[in-house]
Amino acid sequence: MDATYAFLVRLVPEIAGWPTWAIVALSAGLPALVLFHFMALAPLVYVYGERKIAAFMQDRLGPMRVGPYGVLQTIADAVKLLFKEAIFPRGVDRRLFVIAPLLVNVGAFLPFVVIPWGARLQPADLNVGIFYVAAVSALSTVGLIMAGWASNNKYALFGAMRSAAQIVSYEIPSLLIILVPVMIVGSLSLQDLTLAQAGGLQHWFLFRYFPIMPVAFVCFFVAGLAETNRAPFDIPEAESELVAGFHTEYSGFFFSLFFLAEYTEMFVVSAVSSVLFLGGYLAPHPALQQIGPLPMGWFWLWFKAWALVFVMMWLRWTLPRTRVDQLMYVAWKVLLPIALVLVVLVGGLVLLPATADGFPWDRWVGWPLTLLVVGFLFTVMIRALQWNRRREQELGLPAHGVAAAGQLPR
Amino acid sequence: MKRWLEDVWAGFFTVLVGMRITWRHLFTKSVTLQYPSVKWPVPPRSRMRLFMKYEDCIGCGQCVRACPVACISMKTEKRPADAPPIWAATGQTIKLDVTAFDIDMSLCCYCNLCVYPCPTFCIYMTPEYEFATGDLTEHLYRFAKKDAQFLTQDPKSKAAPLPGGSPPPAPPAPSNPPASPAGA
Amino acid sequence: MSAALPGAWISDWDKDSLDTDEMVVNMGPQHPATHGVLRLELRTDGEVVRAARPHIGYLHRCFEKHAENVDYPGVLPYADRMDYVAAMGNTLGFALTVEKLMGIELSPYVQTIRVLMAELQRIASHAVAVGTYTMDIGAFTPFLHLLRDREKVLDLFEWTCGARLLYNYNWVGGVSHDLPDGFVRATRDFLREFDSVTFPELLELIIHNRIFVKRIANVGVCPPELAISHDLTGPNLRGSGLARDLRKDFPYSGYEAYDFEVAVGKGQYGPVGSCFDRNWVRVAEMRESSKIVHQALDRLEKMEKTDVHEKVPKRVKPPKGEIYFRSEAPRGQLGFYVVSDGGINPYRVKVKSPCFAAMSAFHHLAKGMMIADVIALIGSLDIVLGEIDR
Numbered sequence: 002m003d004a005t006y007a008f009l010v011r012l013v014p015e016i017a018g019w020p021t022w023a024i025v026a027l028s029a030g031l032p033a034l035v036l037f038h039f040m041a042l043a044p045l046v047y048v049y050g051e052r053k054i055a056a057f058m059q060d061r062l063g064p065m066r067v068g069p070y071g072v073l074q075t076i077a078d079a080v081k082l083l084f085k086e087a088i089f090p091r092g093v094d095r096r097l098f099v100i101a102p103l104l105v106n107v108g109a110f111l112p113f114v115v116i117p118w119g120a121r122l123q124p125a126d127l128n129v130g131i132f133y134v135a136a137v138s139a140l141s142t143v144g145l146i147m148a149g150w151a152s153n154n155k156y157a158l159f160g161a162m163r164s165a166a167q168i169v170s171y172e173i174p175s176l177l178i179i180l181v182p183v184m185i186v187g188s189l190s191l192q193d194l195t196l197a198q199a200g201g202l203q204h205w206f207l208f209r210y211f212p213i214m215p216v217a218f219v220c221f222f223v224a225g226l227a228e229t230n231r232a233p234f235d236i237p238e239a240e241s242e243l244v245a246g247f248h249t250e251y252s253g254f255f256f257s258l259f260f261l262a263e264y265t266e267m268f269v270v271s272a273v274s275s276v277l278f279l280g281g282y283l284a285p286h287p288a289l290q291q292i293g294p295l296p297m298g299w300f301w302l303w304f305k306a307w308a309l310v311f312v313m314m315w316l317r318w319t320l321p322r323t324r325v326d327q328l329m330y331v332a333w334k335v336l337l338p339i340a341l342v343l344v345v346l347v348g349g350l351v352l353l354p355a356t357a358d359g360f361p362w363d364r365w366v367g368w369p370l371t372l373l374v375v376g377f378l379f380t381v382m383i384r385a386l387q388w389n390r391r392r393e394q395e396l397g398l399p400a401h402g403v404a405a406a407g408q409l410p411r
Numbered sequence: 412m413k414r415w416l417e418d419v420w421a422g423f424f425t426v427l428v429g430m431r432i433t434w435r436h437l438f439t440k441s442v443t444l445q446y447p448s449v450k451w452p453v454p455p456r457s458r459m460r461l462f463m464k465y466e467d468c469i470g471c472g473q474c475v476r477a478c479p480v481a482c483i484s485m486k487t488e489k490r491p492a493d494a495p496p497i498w499a500a501t502g503q504t505i506k507l508d509v510t511a512f513d514i515d516m517s518l519c520c521y522c523n524l525c526v527y528p529c530p531t532f533c534i535y536m537t538p539e540y541e542f543a544t545g546d547l548t549e550h551l552y553r554f555a556k557k558d559a560q561f562l563t564q565d566p567k568s569k570a571a572p573l574p575g576g577s578p579p580p581a582p583p584a585p586s587n588p589p590a591s592p593a594g595a
Numbered sequence: 596m597s598a599a600l601p602g603a604w605i606s607d608w609d610k611d612s613l614d615t616d617e618m619v620v621n622m623g624p625q626h627p628a629t630h631g632v633l634r635l636e637l638r639t640d641g642e643v644v645r646a647a648r649p650h651i652g653y654l655h656r657c658f659e660k661h662a663e664n665v666d667y668p669g670v671l672p673y674a675d676r677m678d679y680v681a682a683m684g685n686t687l688g689f690a691l692t693v694e695k696l697m698g699i700e701l702s703p704y705v706q707t708i709r710v711l712m713a714e715l716q717r718i719a720s721h722a723v724a725v726g727t728y729t730m731d732i733g734a735f736t737p738f739l740h741l742l743r744d745r746e747k748v749l750d751l752f753e754w755t756c757g758a759r760l761l762y763n764y765n766w767v768g769g770v771s772h773d774l775p776d777g778f779v780r781a782t783r784d785f786l787r788e789f790d791s792v793t794f795p796e797l798l799e800l801i802i803h804n805r806i807f808v809k810r811i812a813n814v815g816v817c818p819p820e821l822a823i824s825h826d827l828t829g830p831n832l833r834g835s836g837l838a839r840d841l842r843k844d845f846p847y848s849g850y851e852a853y854d855f856e857v858a859v860g861k862g863q864y865g866p867v868g869s870c871f872d873r874n875w876v877r878v879a880e881m882r883e884s885s886k887i888v889h890q891a892l893d894r895l896e897k898m899e900k901t902d903v904h905e906k907v908p909k910r911v912k913p914p915k916g917e918i919y920f921r922s923e924a925p926r927g928q929l930g931f932y933v934v935s936d937g938g939i940n941p942y943r944v945k946v947k948s949p950c951f952a953a954m955s956a957f958h959h960l961a962k963g964m965m966i967a968d969v970i971a972l973i974g975s976l977d978i979v980l981g982e983i984d985r
Contacts, residue, residue: 059735396787432800454757
């Protein structure tokens with residue numbers, strides 16, 4: 002907020018004389034507005050990305066017709082949804098029916114207040130940052146239940162209850178694992194959490210207390226997946242399951258609101274994961290933090306969050322759905338014990354002065370490990386690119402051999 | 412406890428294995444054909460639209476009998492005794508006037524059974540598949556022509572060249588539309 | 596097993612007798628997971644299914660009545676349309692039945708072509724079965740990968756006989772078209788890619804995936820006695836551990852000359868006879884079919900060609916009599932009972948459909964499972980409504 006105020010005053014010096022409430026409203030409201038617009042329009046890109054990624058993983062093309070390479074597809078879909086009739090089935094509680102998607106969206110957008118995009122590029126640096134995020138994202142659960150109840154449809158209610166149970170169950174391991182970086186740093190503020198990882202790739206929490214933190218990261222990511230109702234935990238939205246999800250009765254604009262909320266939540270979970278474990282807005286190497294006069298923090302956070310969003314999409318198109326009781330099993334009998342063990346372990350380690358910031362050998366483990374991980378990822382990607390060519394050579398056929406687009410001999 | 416650990420590890424590991432496959436497929440060439448800008452060449456034996464060469468029909472009705480869904484209907488009359496003799500391109504004499512020969516493509520099941528019994532090979536399935544219409548009645552193809560140019564010389568005899576008549580039965584011409592729709 | 600299900604079905608629902616804890620849930624005719632127009636009426640107690648009654652007949656198209664009104668070659672297009680996912684098997688069954696009735700013996704060349712087409716069709720049909728099953732369970736990608744390979748099989752069929760789905764290929768006395776030049780090479784190309792890429796990927800991506808396994812490995816267990824008493828055949832029976840395959844037990848069309856194994860459910864991840872085992876049998880059968888196709892191609896290259904229409908009678912007029920003949924369709928034992936009165940139309944054609952028997956076992960398998968597992972169960976039985984309803 003201060004940064005915005007300074008910027009605005011430089012631009013229009015008269016602002017300094019305005020009444021306090023106006024100054025606060027402008028310098029707090031303006032970044033919020035900008036951020037909100039970005040985040041609200043971002044799902045357009047996510048949806049397109051998801052469809053294209055799904056298509057390429059399935060050896061097909063995805064949207065291609067609307068706009069060059071289908072880039073305008075989501076806009077067309079959004080416009081279509083806007084024009085669709087918003088059906089209110091008989092017997093729905095109108096007020097709740099309308100408020101529910103709004104509430105879910107509130108729960109999805111509020112965490113953006115504390116996500117740090119740079120050292121001073123943060124709408125508000127609350128000193129209960131991460132706690133605030135956890136609390137506020139639970140608001141969407143209320144919206145969910147409201148949606149199920151207001152639909153006047155017993156299957157929607159079923160779905161909503163299941164979905165609420167799922168989210169609440171996965172909150173617990175998620176919160177416990179949040180405690181782990183918090184204990185290391187000693188502060189709930191997201192800015193402090195990020196700054197504690199300064200100094201380069203090897204200082205990121207992911208590489209401390211090896212192998213404890215990678216496990217924590219994976220568990221947190223899985224818990225986050227389940228909270229956003231993404232595959233493999235997407236029972237509530239499953240089309241082929243019998244009991245329909247909470248948004249069955251919604252059509253048109255309200256349906257698109259639920260979609261908006263889902264993709265925004267995905268981004269929030271990814272952003273929070275990257276702040277907690279992957280160094281937030283910090284670059285892998287301090288030299289890359291500022292390119293000339295341009296601070297690159299926002300880019301790095303954005304890049305990491307998008308990478309995690311990509312992993313979420315990747316998982317969706319790879320994995321089948323778990324059954325509801327298996328979902329609960331994973332939450333209560335796998336993630337929760339692991340989270341508890343992690344909290345106890347790391348809590349104990351933090352207390353000892355020798356291991357307060359990480360194992361003493363982290364310094365020698367950190368760098369080699371990062372190099373290994375980066376090298377591994379690099380080779381995997383290159384190998385994937387070459388896989389097709391190798392396959393063609395081994396099989397002696399063009400990719401997808403026989404009859405790909407009319408290659409059958411005549 | 413051991414089983415729990417096994418389960419968790421197996422769950423984690425098989426997920427990674429699956430992810431590797433989808434990752435590889437992310438870079439695989441797609442198999443989608445962008446129809447209609449790119450069209451797949453259809454094999455010559457394709458059984459799409461039926462075509463019938465009216466000038467070769469001898470009115471035997473074998474195709475009508477063979478069709479399992481009764482989509483072919485035919486009306487014939489005996490040619491008057493004083494009419495000039497006409498032949499089909501394969502050499503049979505045509506003794507009947509086929510006054511109506513209708514194929515209802517909306518009933519046709521594309522089984523190809525009408526093609527084989529035809530003694531003159533005048534009915535066959537062509538590889539043309541883009542004949543969708545907005546009006547179902549347009550699928551009733553009437554093949555009987557009033558101004559048909561029959562062969563008036565026996566093609567088997569080596570006496571004289573064919574008098575500017577129809578060429579011998581050629582392989583299917585895919586763009587050849589049938590006789591005009593209902594109303595001709 | 597009670598023959599008469601207890602009251603409180605929606606059809607004979609009496610207000611007083613319906614337990615207030617129980618709910619009747621309808622998986623209606625239009626449902627993405629029921630593989631066709633099938634209505635399942637489930638009586639559930641919370642999440643657990645207490646009784647299940649399938650309602651069929653939404654796709655009844657009077658095949659057997661039509662067969663009485665067209666001649667024998669005309670029955671074949673109708674037969675194609677019964678199990679439209681595996682059309683080669685239907686016409687093969689009917690053609691073999693009538694040939695047995697008429698006493699027609701085919702040349703080894705035609706028999707090899709028939710085996711080749713039937714096994715390619717088996718691969719394609721199981722691809723659809725496994726693909727749609729994994730899609731029901733939630734994994735969307737294997738479905739598309741398998742369908743991509745199925746398209747190649749369909750291209751081979753289109754190249755040979757002109758049609759992609761309903762071929763009318765196996766005729767009484769032969770096949771409709773001879774193989775085009777280059778067919779052997781093209782099929783080998785397809786199999787090369789299938790064997791080395793698609794099949795291992797399928798196993799890695801989904802079949803051994805722990806989430807998939809956990810979803811279906813303990814669900815829908817069909818003990819062998821139940822399978823036999825409900826006349827399950829094909830992969831449903833083999834999934835319960837019984838190695839019964841008509842291609843081995845009562846070989847036809849030259850199957851005795853091929854070397855392949857009968858895939859049986861072994862209970863790798865749960866009790867024998869679970870949904871996983873039935874699915875596994877189909878997956879393994881794709882590999883065995885690929886083996887058979889390789890052998891058929893080898894034999895074709897060495898064999899002398901005969902005219903495929905040589906033994907096709909000009910007029911199919913079987914002598915008076917009746918015959919029942921069964922073949923191993925991808926879904927199980929497909930039987931045709933043909934009664935001939937000496938005329939050109941059959942007097943009666945009755946079809947024993949393998950999926951129909953599978954539906955009869957449905958109630959016993961579904962009892963006691965959760966609603967979400969019902970989806971897993973239906974998919975594992977691999978039903979095609981066209982065959983059930985005819």
